[in-house]
Amino acid sequence: MTDWLKVYAPATIANIGPGFDVLACALKEPAGDYVWARKRERPGVEILQILGDFGQLSYDVNKNTAGYAAQETMARYPGAAGVELKILKNELVPLGSGLGTSASSAAAAAYATALLYDARLNGDPSLERTVKKELVPICARAERIGITTSVPGVQVAQAEHSDNVAAALLGGFVLSNKRYAMELGTIPALQFTVFNPYKQLNRETNTYEPYAIRTAHARAALPYMVRLADAVTTLGHLGQLVYAIQTQNMHLFGAAIHDALVEPARAKKLMPWYQDVRRTALESGALGCALAGSGPSFFIVTPTMSPVLNGALIKTVNDALLAAGLEARVYTTPVDTAGARKV
Numbered sequence: 001m002t003d004w005l006k007v008y009a010p011a012t013i014a015n016i017g018p019g020f021d022v023l024a025c026a027l028k029e030p031a032g033d034y035v036w037a038r039k040r041e042r043p044g045v046e047i048l049q050i051l052g053d054f055g056q057l058s059y060d061v062n063k064n065t066a067g068y069a070a071q072e073t074m075a076r077y078p079g080a081a082g083v084e085l086k087i088l089k090n091e092l093v094p095l096g097s098g099l100g101t102s103a104s105s106a107a108a109a110a111y112a113t114a115l116l117y118d119a120r121l122n123g124d125p126s127l128e129r130t131v132k133k134e135l136v137p138i139c140a141r142a143e144r145i146g147i148t149t150s151v152p153g154v155q156v157a158q159a160e161h162s163d164n165v166a167a168a169l170l171g172g173f174v175l176s177n178k179r180y181a182m183e184l185g186t187i188p189a190l191q192f193t194v195f196n197p198y199k200q201l202n203r204e205t206n207t208y209e210p211y212a213i214r215t216a217h218a219r220a221a222l223p224y225m226v227r228l229a230d231a232v233t234t235l236g237h238l239g240q241l242v243y244a245i246q247t248q249n250m251h252l253f254g255a256a257i258h259d260a261l262v263e264p265a266r267a268k269k270l271m272p273w274y275q276d277v278r279r280t281a282l283e284s285g286a287l288g289c290a291l292a293g294s295g296p297s298f299f300i301v302t303p304t305m306s307p308v309l310n311g312a313l314i315k316t317v318n319d320a321l322l323a324a325g326l327e328a329r330v331y332t333t334p335v336d337t338a339g340a341r342k343v
Ligand code: HSE
Pocket: 014, 015, 020, 021, 022, 098, 100, 161, 163, 164, 215, 218, 219, 293, 294
């Protein structure tokens, strides 16, 4: 047995509007997840403890994104024996909030396992990013496991996606296309305000209930075919978004946050309140607004670090949510540029 190693990986926003399954960024807030890992001589991966998940996650490594990611990472290192894991989820970011919680655990577990077994991580610090990029496809497969085992009976096409895990591993904005993970950095002055609707009013019983949308359901709601014109619009916005990050242009960035392919279908089927709330945010001064990953969390971008404008916007958006019977946790946050790290 070795000592426990502790790794943190941030929460993430995937898609950022037009970048469905290919673009995401890491957040400073809300916090992501922690994974403790240590070597053991007995072969295989074992999850010893999971905290903060309200009993919702499986200890079976083939049904748990962190366990699966650790197992697949370990398989890369000949001679590696076993790993024990303890997982601490941020209990304020429930499963099904859209903030990349399963990706955060997977990234932390994969990176912790690599730190235990990959000799490159004990030497040249510049190799850290190389190793992290190698872990992206492993963690993307873990995401598929998370989705396909989370909601029995839901058929999900293309469950594997690397957007959240790439950002959780590498930090900043990351564009991921199949086996390539491309770091885009960030716009330092950029400020996201993330709304995590966590309670919804049941109008029949007049009581508030927890509000979560599992990614499996959000992916099952997607159209099988899309209109060419919508694809062109969305591609244009994705290109603009990448250009805006590269040129540090917040206004171009905000204006590019528009998705004609995925958000409309999800909003219509699963989040009927969303389009009104988004319209209110944009009419009240937000530069951009989109769902965080598969929702129901969403974010707005504000033009400056102005607390006055942001404060007024938060109130306006919260009022619009309340009118729809929702209450939200709100986080105003810069981008996390470090990604998964030993702490
Ligand atoms: N890109 C994925 C989706 C992220 O939107 O389904 C899931 O959190």
